[in-house]
Amino acid sequence: MLRGKIILIGVSGGIAAYKIADLVSRLKKLEAEVHVVMTRAATEFITPLTLAVLSQNPVAVEMFEDTTRPDIQHIELAQKADLVLIAPATANVIGKIAHGIADDLLTTMVMASTTKVALAPSMNVHMYENPILQENLNRLRSLGYQVLEPGAGFLACGDTGRGRLPEPEELVDHIIKSVKAEKDFQGVxxxxxxxxxxxxxxxxxxxxxxxxxxxxxxxxxxxxxxxxxxxxxxxxxxxxxxxxxxxxxxxxxxxxxxxxxxxxxxxxxxxxxxxxxxxRPRQIADQKIKKMEGxxxxxxxxxxxxxxxxxxxxxxxxxxxxxxxxxxxxxxxxxxxxxxxxxxxxxxxxxxxxxxxxxxxxxxxxxxxxxxxxxxxxxxxxxxxxxxxxxxxxxxxxxxxxxx
Ligand SMILES: Cc1cc2nc3c(=O)[nH]c(=O)nc-3n(C[C@H](O)[C@H](O)[C@H](O)COP(=O)(O)O)c2cc1C
CATH class of the missing domain: 3.40.50.10300 (CoaB-like)
Incomplete structure (x- = not known):
């Protein structure tokens, strides 16, 4: 259903990063081409290896891994992708993107992106309700970024409230809606x-x-x-x-x-x-034709x-x-x-x-x-x-x- 679509997932350092393994595997089942970029903090929560295996693509973290060749490929991918989804999007990453900071591969990639970018904020309820964070999200919305609504409930930190990363199936729904084609053949x-x-x-x-x-x-x-x-x-x-x-x-x-x-x-x-x-054969034999001489x-x-x-x-x-x-x-x-x-x-x-x-x-x-x-x-x-x-x-x- 997502065949031919390129989805670029940016993972930042939130506790919900583990859910991205499930998300990536669901996207692969729908035949999307999936690429993952992680922040350094994200690698503390889930290994790049896990996401590389599930996405069947190398996972990029460092911009200057090879000092002679910055990772240009992921910048190009951010332009080619049908959608860039940052999930989970930490308060830190949201703040950086909202203010044009590009000090690692993920934020540089977003800055260079010409495609739709969606963010799925996920954090402690007090971080989420912080007016600075809310102001940053509003700024991003007004600039055309899609901001997904976090879920409410019991959070990993022990608090209760808004701040949960939507479940992988909800993220997949959003991706499908976001990249689906214009319905110009309706009624045909x-x-x-x-x-x-x-x-x-x-x-x-x-x-x-x-x-x-x-x-x-x-x-x-x-x-x-x-x-x-x-x-x-x-x-x-x-x-x-x-x-x-x-x-x-x-x-x-x-x-x-x-x-x-x-x-x-x-x-x-x-x-x-x-x-x-x-x-087509003029006659169809009723029985198997047996091997004969000649x-x-x-x-x-x-x-x-x-x-x-x-x-x-x-x-x-x-x-x-x-x-x-x-x-x-x-x-x-x-x-x-x-x-x-x-x-x-x-x-x-x-x-x-x-x-x-x-x-x-x-x-x-x-x-x-x-x-x-x-x-x-x-x-x-x-x-x-x-x-x-x-x-x-x-x-x-x-x-x-x-x-x-
Ligand atoms: C155990 C633990 C869980 C964390 N969970 C979150 C989180 O869910 N959301 C968030 O915004 N920050 C969370 N943080 C803080 C971020 O990891 C921290 O702000 C980090 O600098 C984010 O880096 P990044 O945005 O480059 O990935 C957590 C930190 C720790 C130690």
């Missing part, structure tokens, strides 16, 4: 196909391809995150469907054809990211051309095709737009490093009927999915202005 019905179809030869064997479904699943995830109601027609894939998405599982091109045609009319956007077999000929026939049929039936729908090619990508992609009556095609050269089947990243170019093209750099498949939806959004808004 999106059908996505994904995975590689299987065309049976006999009860044991089939013809398939190398598609893993990652690109289609990423599109379904991005569309759902942006508020669309999503139907994912999935050929076999070893992936967990994104939450909130209706999944129709199919096996062969014939099954996929049936599922897509059944739902086509009720959709606003159809994105065909599946790798559908073009041919070769074996299997006669193949064409499968239904789902994309072509969608193009013929298209009314108000935005129809998006995918083209995975190993040569002449642009030529084939442009030809396919006209043949299939598409609104756009997402083409990739699967022979390139970092593109195509099974990889975490993709490098795509989007072609339009008029000849316009949009090239995208190598990105995670989820980021490609968001980019594709940005383009779909533009077509949708143009279509909505046209008389039907």
């Amino acid at each position: 019905r999106v059908l996505v196909t994904a995975g590689g179809t299987r065309e049976p030869i006999d009860p044991i064997r089939y013809i398939s391809n190398r598609s893993t479904g990652k690109m289609g699943y990423a599109i379904a995830e991005a569309a759902a995150e942006r508020g669309a109601s999503v139907v994912l027609v999935s050929a076999p894939a070893q992936l967990t469907p994104p939450p909130g998405v209706e999944v129709i599982r199919v096996t062969s091109a014939g099954d996929m054809h049936q599922a897509v045609m059944q739902r086509f009319n009720e959709c606003d956007v159809v994105i065909k990211a599946a790798a559908v077999a073009d041919y 070769g074996l000929k299997i006669e193949l026939e064409r499968t239904p051309d789902i994309l072509f049929e969608c193009g013929q039936r298209k009314q108000h729908q935005v129809l998006v095709g995918f083209a995975a090619e190993t040569e002449n990508v642009e030529e084939y992609a442009k030809k396919k737009i006209g043949q299939k009556n598409l609104d756009m095609i997402v083409a990739n050269d699967v022979s390139q490093d970092g593109a195509g089947f099974g990889t975490e990243t993709n490098i795509v170019t989007i072609f339009y009927p008029g000849g316009k093209k949009v090239e995208m750099p190598r990105m995670s498949k989820l980021d490609v999915a968001f980019g594709v939806l940005d383009e779909v959004g533009k077509i949708l808004s143009v279509k909505r202005k046209e008389p039907q």
Whole structure:
């Protein structure tokens, strides 16, 4: 659910620092990329090793560990991150940030950050109620920092009152809300196909391809995150469907054809990211074909051309095709737009490093009927999915202005 998001956690020296181990492990389970920076005081409460293991990234504490190379990487990360969360935020760290002091890695990183910064104050109730602290928090709020409300109750110091660090699940909720996408697809019905179809030869064997479904699943995830109601027609894939998405599982091109045609009319956007077999065995043997002397000929026939049929039936729908090619990508992609009556095609050269089947990243170019093209750099498949939806959004808004 947080796949593709970079969360930078700053840990300062409060007793609640131990809760950050749980927070980091929850964020990892949601597939976020997590980086941790700690103050020196924080390392008295929880070891950098624990957080490095749980985040699967090195934890930075010192700015001048290697005196020839200050830790620039974390400063860069503070600009790239989707969110910087300081948790727990001590009275000291809050005071420093509010007054522009940058005398260690964490505070320097916050000073250099161009991204959203949230602070989760956690301290003794009297420290929390101290007017200096409250004034510092107000100053930070007025400067656009997010300040999380601490919980009330029994505190580690023995006092009772406000000052508790919110529980890790509450911190995760805040992070999700903070980094979640704009709901610009609210009310839009999106059908996505994904995975590689299987065309049976006999009860044991089939013809398939190398598609893993990652690109289609990423599109379904991005569309759902942006508020669309999503139907994912999935050929076999070893992936967990994104939450909130209706999944129709199919096996062969014939099954996929049936599922897509059944739902086509009720959709606003159809994105065909599946790798559908073009041919299938003409006969499916009832029993396992036994090994024999000599070769074996299997006669193949064409499968239904789902994309072509969608193009013929298209009314108000935005129809998006995918083209995975190993040569002449642009030529084939442009030809396919006209043949299939598409609104756009997402083409990739699967022979390139970092593109195509099974990889975490993709490098795509989007072609339009008029000849316009949009090239995208190598990105995670989820980021490609968001980019594709940005383009779909533009077509949708143009279509909505046209008389039907
Ligand atoms: C046992 C113990 C617990 C502490 N807990 C907190 C705390 O919860 N919140 C806080 O603001 N300071 C707490 N402090 C004080 C900070 O550790 C101290 O102000 C330190 O200078 C903070 O450094 P930092 O902001 O660079 O991490 C605690 C100190 C000790 C010894």
